[in-house]
Amino acid sequence: xxxxxxxxxxxxxxxxxxxxxxxxxxxxxxxxxxxxxxxxxxxxxxxxxxxxxxxxxxxxxxxxxxxxxxxxxxxxxxxxxxxxxxxxxxxxxxxxxxxxxxxxxxxxxxxxxxxxxxxxxxxxxxxxxxxxxxxxxxxxxxxxxxxxxxxxxxxxxxxxxxxxxxxxxxxxxxxxxxxxxxxxxxxxxxxxxxxxxxxxxxxxxxxxxxxxxxxxxxxxxxxxxxxx
Amino acid sequence: xxxxxxxxxxxxxxxxxxxxxxxxxxxxxxxxxxxxxxxxxxxxxxxxxxxxxxxxxxxxxxxxxxxxxxxxxxxxxxxxxxxxxxxxxxxxxxxxxxxxxxxxxxxxxxxxxxxxxxxxxxxxxxxxxxxxxxxxxxxxxxxxxxxxxxxxxxxxxxxxxxxxxxxxxxxxxxxxxxxxxxxxxxxxxxxxxxxxxxxxxxxxxxxxxxxxxxxxxxxxxxxxxxxxxxxx
Numbered sequence: 001x002x003x004x005x006x007x008x009x010x011x012x013x014x015x016x017x018x019x020x021x022x023x024x025x026x027x028x029x030x031x032x033x034x035x036x037x038x039x040x041x042x043x044x045x046x047x048x049x050x051x052x053x054x055x056x057x058x059x060x061x062x063x064x065x066x067x068x069x070x071x072x073x074x075x076x077x078x079x080x081x082x083x084x085x086x087x088x089x090x091x092x093x094x095x096x097x098x099x100x101x102x103x104x105x106x107x108x109x110x111x112x113x114x115x116x117x118x119x120x121x122x123x124x125x126x127x128x129x130x131x132x133x134x135x136x137x138x139x140x141x142x143x144x145x146x147x148x149x150x151x152x153x154x155x156x157x158x159x160x161x162x163x164x165x166x167x168x169x170x171x172x173x174x175x176x177x178x179x180x181x182x183x184x185x186x187x188x189x190x191x192x193x194x195x196x197x198x199x200x201x202x203x204x205x206x207x208x209x210x211x212x213x214x215x216x217x218x219x220x221x222x223x224x225x226x227x228x
Numbered sequence: 229x230x231x232x233x234x235x236x237x238x239x240x241x242x243x244x245x246x247x248x249x250x251x252x253x254x255x256x257x258x259x260x261x262x263x264x265x266x267x268x269x270x271x272x273x274x275x276x277x278x279x280x281x282x283x284x285x286x287x288x289x290x291x292x293x294x295x296x297x298x299x300x301x302x303x304x305x306x307x308x309x310x311x312x313x314x315x316x317x318x319x320x321x322x323x324x325x326x327x328x329x330x331x332x333x334x335x336x337x338x339x340x341x342x343x344x345x346x347x348x349x350x351x352x353x354x355x356x357x358x359x360x361x362x363x364x365x366x367x368x369x370x371x372x373x374x375x376x377x378x379x380x381x382x383x384x385x386x387x388x389x390x391x392x393x394x395x396x397x398x399x400x401x402x403x404x405x406x407x408x409x410x411x412x413x414x415x416x417x418x419x420x421x422x423x424x425x426x427x428x429x430x431x432x433x434x435x436x437x438x439x440x441x442x443x444x445x446x447x448x449x450x451x452x453x454x455x456x457x458x459x460x
Contacts, residue, residue, distance in 0.1 A: 060432035067408055069424040076444065078418045095309040171290035173400055180295055187302065194303030201291045202332035 003190045004199055014179030015203055021099050021178060022165040028104025031165065033111020040116050052110065058109035063102060064170050071098040071174045089167065099171035107164050114156035119145070130210040150220050158215035162208055169204075179203055230419065234426050237321060237413055242408035245430055251405060255330035262331065263338035267376075268368065271337065273348045280341065288336030289447040293394050296333060301401050312401070322401040330398075334391050341387060342439035345370060378449050385442035389435055396431070400452045406430050 036054060039047035075093045078192075082090035091178075122145060130140040172181035179200055187196030234241075288296065304310050305321055318324045350374065357367045377384075377395045398409035410423030447454075 057432070060435040061388065061428045062396035062431055064396045064399075065410075065424060065428050065431060066406075068411075069421075069428060072414075072420045073424055144290070166290075166292040169294040169443070170397065172294070173397075180292070180298070184298065184302075191305055194299065194306040197295055197299040197303045200295050204291040204295065209439065 001195070003186070003192055004195055005085070010182050011179055011199065011203070014177060014182040015207075016167050017176070018165075018178040019207070020167045021103070021171055021176070022161075024100040025103035025107065025168065026161055026164055028100060029107035029111045029160070032104065032108025033115050036108060036112030037115035039117060040112065041119055057108050062168055063106050064173065067098060067170060067174060069093065069101040070102050074077050074098065095171060095174045095176035096101070096158065098174060099100065099168065099176055103164060103167055103171075107160055107167070108197045110160050110163075110168075111157075114153050114160065115149070117150045117156070118151075118153035122148045147178060154215070154219050154222055158212070158219070161211060161215070161225065165207055166204065229421050229425065231457065233413070233419070233422050236238055236418070237409070237426075238457060240404075240413070240424055241406070241430060242407040244427075245434065247403065247408070248395055248398075248405040248434065251326060251330065251398060251403070252392050255327055255395070256332035256334055256391055258327070259334035259391075262335035263342055264373065266339040267342035270343050282349040284372050285330075285336045285339050286331050293329070293333050294397050294400070297326065297329045297397060297401065300329050303340055322398070322403050326395070326398040326401065326403055328447060329372075330391065330395060333394070334387060337390075341380045341383045343378055345383075348379060348459065350377055362376060371425050372399065381442070381446050381449060384438065385446075388442070392435060393431070396427075406434075408410060 036051045039051040043051065071093060075090075078090035082088070125132065126148065127140060129143045131137075137141065168178065169180045171194055172178050172184060177183070183196040183200045184193075187193035190196075266285070267275045267280050270415055277367060300319075310319065311314060353375065354367065355369055357371045361369065395405060396407045398405050402408070404412065407427045410427035412423070413426070414420060414423035
C-alpha cells in the first residue's frame with residue numbers, strides 16, 4: 001500500500017497521459033467519422049468505395065495488430081522512404097503518435113456509422129423546408145441539420161468514447177508511459193503487480209463512470225427542447 | 229514483403245488461427261452460459277445475487293480487457309496463498325488466465341445484451357405463457373430465452389467480433405495465437421511487415437467468416453419475419 005502511495009504522482013501522470021491519448025484519438029475519430037459519413041451520404045462512387053474499404057479494414061483487423069503495424073511497420077516505411085530520398089533515416093514515429101493515430105482511425109470508422117445514422121434520423125423535410133425558406137446549404141447545415149444530428153448522434157458518441165478510453169490501454173504495449181505501462185513496471189519491480197493493476201482498474205472505473213455521468217448531463221441539456 | 233517466408237511459415241500461422249479460434253470459441257461458450265445465468269438473476273431480481281451480478285458487470289465493462297488480463301496473469305502471483313493452492317498449476321498457465329479473463333469479460337457484456345433483450349420482450353407473450361399455466365422455469369426455457377436470443381443476435385454477433393479482436397492481446401502473455409505467431413516470425417527473422425501483415429489478413433478472413441455465419445443464422449432465425457412472396 002505504501003508503495004502505491006509513493007507511486008501516486010507517477011500513476012497520476014500516467015492517467016493524464018491516458019486521458020490525453022483518449023481525447024486526441026476521439027478528436028481524430030470525430031473528424032474521420034464526419035468525413036466518412038459525408039462520403040457515404042453525399043459522396044460519389046469513389047468516395048463511397050473508399051469509406052467502404054475503411055470500415056471493412058477496421059472491422060476486420062484488431063486494433064493491436066494495426067497499432068503494431070503502424071508503429072513498427074510505419075517506422076520501417078519512413079526509413080525506407082528517407083533512404084530513397086537520400087537521407088540517412090526519417091523522423092521517428094512516437095508511440096504517442098502511433099497510438100492516437102490508430103485508435104482515432106479505428107473509432108473513426110464506428111463514428112462514421114453513428115454520424116450517418118444520426119443524419120438519416122433527421123427527417124428530409126427539415127432540409128427541404130430550410131431550402132424552401134431560402135437558406136444556403138451552409139446555413140442549413142449549421143442552423144438546421146447540425147443541432148439535430150448532434151442530438152441523435154450523442155448516445156452513440158458517448159458509447160464510442162467509453163469503449164475508446166478503455167482501448168487506449170494497448171498503447172502501453174508499444175511503450176507509451178500511460179497509466180497501464182507505469183503500473184506494469186512499478187508492480188513488477190516492487191513485486192506487487194496485483195496492487196498496482198487493481199489501482200489501474202479503479203482509475204479506469206472512475207474515468208468511465210465520470211465520463212458516463214458527464215455525457216448523461218450533456219444529453220439532458222441537448223434534449224431539453226423535447227425528446228429526440 | 230518476403231512472401232516466401234510467409235508461405236514457409238503457413239503451418240505455424242494456421243496453428244495460430246486454430247489457437248485464436250479455440251481460445252475465442254471456448255471463452256464465448258463459457259461466457260454465454262455465465263451471461264444467461266446472470267441475465268436471469270438480473271431480470272428475476274434475485275436479492276443479493278442481483279447486486280453481485282451488477283458489481284461484476286460494472287467492473288468488467290468499465291475496465292480495459294488488457295488490465296484484467298494483467299491483473300490475473302501477473303497479479304495473482306503476488307499472493308503466496310494462491311501460489312501454494314491447488315489452483316496454481318492452472319493459474320500460472322497463460323492460456324488458462326486468458327480463457328478465464330476473456331470468458332468473464334464477454335460474460336459481462338453479454339449479460340447486458342441479454343438483459344436488454346429480455347426487457348424488450350412483449351409483455352403479452354409472457355402473460356400468455358402464465359395464462360397457459362407454465363411454470364417460471366418452463367416460461368424461461370420455452371418463451372423468454374428463445375425470444376431473447378433471437379432479438380439479441382445482431383448485437384451478440386458484434387460482441388463475438390469484439391472478442392475475436394480482443395483475443396489478440398493474448399499474444400502479449402506469450403500465447404501463440406494469430407498475432408503471437410506473427411510476432412514470433414518478425415522477431416526470428418528481424419522483419420517487420422511479414423508477421424503483422426499475415427496476421428492482419430488472417431484476422432480479416434476469420435472475421436469475414438464469422439460475420440457470414442451470423443448473417444446466415446440471423447436469416448434462419450428471422451424466417452418468420454421475412455417478407456412472403458405474393459401468391460401468384
